[in-house]
Amino acid sequence: MVDLTKGYPDKGYKIIGKPVPLMDSRAKVMGQALYTDDIRLHNPLTIKILRSPHASANILSVDVSEALALKGVKGVLTGADFKNTFGVLTISKDEPALARDVVRYEGEPVAAVAAETAEIAARALDLIKVDYALTDGVFDSRKALKPTEHPLHPELGRKNNLHKKVVQEFGDMAQGFEAADVVVEKRFRFASINHAFTEPHATQVEIDNKGNITVYSATQVPHYLHMAMAEVLEIPEHRIRIIKPHLGGGFGGKSDPFPHEMIAAKFALDLGRNVKLKFSREEVFFSHHGRHQTDLTMKLGFSKDKGITALGLDTLIDGGAYGSFGIVTTYYNGVLLQGPYKVPNFRFHVERLYTNKPMCGAMRGHGGVNPRFASEVLLDMACAETGLxxxxxxxxxxxxxxxxxxxxxxxxxxxxxxxxxxxxxxxxxxxxxxxxxxxxxxxxxxxxxxxxSALPIHWNKLPASTVRITIDHDGGVTVFSGATDIGQGSDTMLAQMAAEVLGQPLENVKVISADTRTTPVDLGSYSSRVTFMAGNASRNAAIRMRRLLVQAACELMEMIPPKYDRPEPPEDFFRQGGRKPDFEKGFLGANPDYTDGFIFEDGLIRSEKHNASVTFLEAVEKALEQEGILQVSGTYRAPKMGGKFKGSGAxxxxxxxxxxxxxxxxxxxxxxxxxxxxxxxxxxxxxxxxxxxxxxxxxxxxxxxxxxxxxxxxxxxxxxxxxxxxxxxxxxxxxxxxxxxxxxxxxxxxxxxxxxxxxxxxxxxxxxxxxxxxxxxxxxxxxxxxxxxxxxxxxxxxxxxxxxxxx
CATH class of the missing domain: 3.30.365.10 (Aldehyde oxidase/xanthine dehydrogenase, molybdopterin binding domain)
Known part of the structure; x- marks a missing residue:
């Protein structure tokens, strides 16, 4: 059997750094894992969505009278039933739950039906009469830049279809190209691609007798969905609970709030019934949110002695009909070229355009994949021309x-x-x-x-992640986290952290995650943030729990407990006194030491200095006697850092x-x-x-x-x-x-x-x-x-x- 730890240093950990099967792998292999569509609510209505057959049209009228008259149909929704638009970014809330007055892409939701069976709901869709007036669409990002009297989003006050433009420049580009031994330039074009996750979008909503709803949805961002849904439905957040069941892949494609989630919740509230819906694969492609189609021209200056001397790019990205993560994508198409090599002179100009296509959003490697292709090909060309x-x-x-x-x-x-x-x-x-x-x-x-990302997409002063840990009377450890396991194994990682610090076998640790009612706020699975941010929070929570147990163990062993220093962050780590950061110090007291003279292993808590020990359970019982409940939280805050220029946070x-x-x-x-x-x-x-x-x-x-x-x-x-x-x-x-x-x-x-x-x-x-x-x-x-x-x-x-x- 291959030793997967070979090549890495042995740090003496018992669980961290070891090849551990994911906690849910057996349930998935045995067919026991419950995905959203597997959940069985009591007597739910089935929802079907009527989608536009046109990419660009005005809606003159929507007649739902025949659909409502069909036996078994309990409700029909149109754009008139939703006042507020939404979006994953607070600065780009431009998407309606159902189209109002205009459709902007083929497949856009126009109306929805809730009925006793899927068959009735499908028949009802055929009875809805929508009168469209076709309009000239824009299907090319270059044409989207041209002036028009009818932009897709007139609310922006622009005379073209520009969504976001970013230009940043560092250093002296002319000097950089002048210092180059060779300058290479190419135009690159990239198709839009889909996430192609296995599980299609699905949502179920359960309503109680007080009008509170529990939403089970295939989402990567339960807490963002929670906020968006409250705003769209115009009800308090405490009336909404979001639960993410097992997720059959996301890759960024489930990191937005979606119209179907708003539709399902609205039906449940209006009708007082449980509801469910699941997309066909065709509907997944219509909803899309995949990687942006990109047209990119890049120029690279290269010196045989100094490497890259200058790098510049001009990029058009086709965002489709709505914003999604597009503003972030626009920045990421440039800024992520600052590694893995030094680029002393750098300029990028990226424009994201609205077009009459399904929207694009975040996808694995968000924003960095296409420009990385261009820069690495140009670097190869430069090496070929210089013989390196x-x-x-x-x-x-x-x-x-x-x-x-x-x-x-x-x-x-x-x-x-x-x-x-x-x-x-x-x-x-x-x-x-x-x-x-x-x-x-x-x-x-x-x-x-x-x-x-050091900065959340919903700007706030909350920690980047918070984890809560409890210990039961029998010593069982439970980790509560809002982080979303989308198949990458974050639940297992959080459990490994707690198990390592508390000296417990992994099977004694349970994880409850991605439930807005029971778990602390975590901002979701995107930007490769979960291991780093939720992982730090879990580790820090486990250290706090460990210290409680050490205090209890010391009392049982009649010894003086250790004193713990709590490291405090500097006010502005990045620019202390105008100096460069001190690289020898971790950010914000990261990775606090927990080698406190006590060893947690084999069910014991042992003092190295006094060669005395108590059992883990004895310490738990003593701590419960003192505290009443063994519950702690740990947080992680990203450091203050970055430049002072506009867009420096991207x-x-x-x-x-x-x-x-x-x-x-x-x-x-x-x-x-x-x-x-x-x-x-x-x-x-x-x-x-x-x-x-x-x-x-x-x-x-x-x-x-x-x-x-x-x-x-x-x-x-x-x-x-x-x-x-x-x-x-x-x-x-x-x-x-x-x-x-x-x-x-x-x-x-x-x-x-x-x-x-x-x-x-x-x-x-x-x-x-x-x-x-x-x-x-x-x-x-x-x-x-x-x-x-x-x-x-x-x-x-x-x-x-x-x-x-x-x-």
Whole structure:
């Protein structure tokens, strides 16, 4: 059996750092895990949604009289029944639960029916008469910039369809390009892609006799949904409870509040009945929220001695009909290029446009995937023009530890240099690059990503995460967290933290999560924040509980308890006295020491100094005698940091992960088919809390990266979705999965819980340009449009053979 801990330091932990199966894995394998649609409420009504067949139209009238008259129909809703619009960002609340007066994309909800059966609800939809007046739509981001008298969102007061424009510049771009030995520039185009999660959207709502509702929904953001629903329904939050059951994948696609959730809750309140709904796969594609279609031009200056001297990009991103996470996406398309290498002169100009298509939002690697592809391809081009080895060049350019980037991100731990060095050795890079036969190639690329956003998308002064821990009379530990396990294993991670600190076996720890009635506020699963932020909160709560038990144990052993110092954060860590941050001190007292002279193990609490002990249960009983209840909370607050310029908060993170991929491919020049033979990954996630889960994330990111690289794309014809099913929308199968070699890559992050960083999103981006760079090594063509379909490969080869410009 493979030892997954090999290559990482032994820190003496009993549970942390060990390959632990996820807590819910057995239930999932045995078919016992309950997903939203599996929940059985008493006598629920079934909801069906009528969707617009047009991408752009005015609604002249909606006649629901025949639908209401149908036996078994209990209610019909239209846009007139909802006053408030909503959105995941407080500064971009532009989406209605049901369209009012205008439809902005094909598939937009126009009306909804609640009936005794699904069959009756479907028949009722056919009876609703909507009179549309078709209007000229906008389906191209470049055309969306042009002046118009009829923008999609006139409430913004603009004469075009611009949603958000961001321009930031650092350093001297002209000087940077002047200092370059070579300047390379290309235009890149990227298709919009879908999350393709297994479980479709689903919601059930239960109402009690006091008019309070419990909403079971497939969501990544229970607390954001809670706030949005209260605003849309115009009722107090305490009347709403959101519960996230098991979730069959999200990848960012369930990190918004959605119209169907508002519709279901409204029906339950209006009718006093339990209700349920589940999307078809076609409806999932209509709702979309996937990666933005992107048109990007990038220019890179490169010096053989200094590396990147300047980097600039101009980008248009097609946001679809509504805002979603789009403002954040706009920033992330630029700011995340500040790693993994130093970029002294940097400018980006990104515009997000509204179009008459399903909206785009957050997707794994949010905002950073497409520009990462462009920058890593251009870097490879620069290496080729200067005769430098692309792997060795990257190795020299990786950020050093304790670095301040050009846009004032604080980079603490960096383990990628060792990881990439080992990947180069394992793959025999120097014997293969530029030396393999035609059709065989090897490529490299690196990446950089946040470990949680330092600023919440709902601005507030609450901690980034809070965790509550209780201990029962029999010693059982329960962790309460609002964090959302979407399959990545965050429940297991939180339990590991508590078990390690309290010296308990993992099976003695239970996790209750993602329930707005019983768990503290956590802002959800997005931006790779859960392990870092909820993990720190869980660790800190467990330390507080440990100290209570030590106090009780000392009383039983008749000894003086230790005194604990509580570290306090500086007022402004980032700019103390105008100086650069002190990299030797952790943020905000992160990772407080719990080696207090006591050992928790084998059911005992033992004093090292006095060689005395009591049982864990004896200490619990004494603490309960003193406290009445054993309950503590732990929090994590992201540090104050960042520059003083507008938009400086975008991309700020307490820590950053680093990734490198070396990919080997075979390209068939006759068919254009690209086969990825092997992917070698070095991902610096700090100290891996659970190597089994980390490896699972790496394998999943490889699979998803192959999809975007080679086959996945949403296809629209004047706003009409052409491939709204898995028959037409191609995703990789097991056949496409390559051999995978995972290089243990370690750093010890001073801010991360037990030294950990993210391992869920940052892995994805660099495999895609690594494939493209391997294709160039194999057949000599530069592919700048994703996906790299066989027809594009063949066309590029034909142009190359005719002496035309490389693709």
């Amino acid at each position: 080895d692309p792997a060795e060049t990257r190795l020299k350019m990786i950020h050093k530890e304790n670095t301040l980037t050009t846009n004032e991100y604080r980079v603490t731990s960096v383990g990628l240099r060792n990881g990439l060095t080992e990947a180069i050795r394992r793959t025999n890079w120097h014997d293969k690059h530029d030396k393999l036969p035609f059709g065989k190639g090897i490529g490299v690329a690196c990446g950089f990503f946040i470990s949680g 991309g700020l993170s307490p820590s950053y992960s680093f990734t490198a991929f070396i990919v080997e491919v075979t390209v068939d020049p006759e068919t254009g088919f690209i086969k990825v033979d092997k992917a070698t990954c070095a991902h610096d996630c700090g100290f891996p809390l659970n190597p089994l889960a980390v490896n699972g994330q790496i394998e999943g990111c490889i699979h998803m990266g192959l999809g975007q690289a080679l086959m996945e794309e949403m296809i629209y014809d004047n706003g009409a979705t052409q491939n709204p099913s898995f028959l037409e929308y191609k995703i990789p199968s097991a056949f496409e999965q390559p051999e995978v070699d995972i290089v243990p890559t370690y750093s010890d992050d001073s801010e991360g819980p037990f030294g950990a960083k993210e391992a869920g999103e940052g892995i994805l981006a660099p495999i895609i340009p690594a494939i493209a760079n391997a294709v160039y090594d194999a057949v000599g063509i530069r592919l700048t449009q994703l996906p790299m379909r066989p027809d594009r490969v063949v066309a590029a080869l034909e142009r190359e053979q005719k002496g035309g410009a490389k693709a």
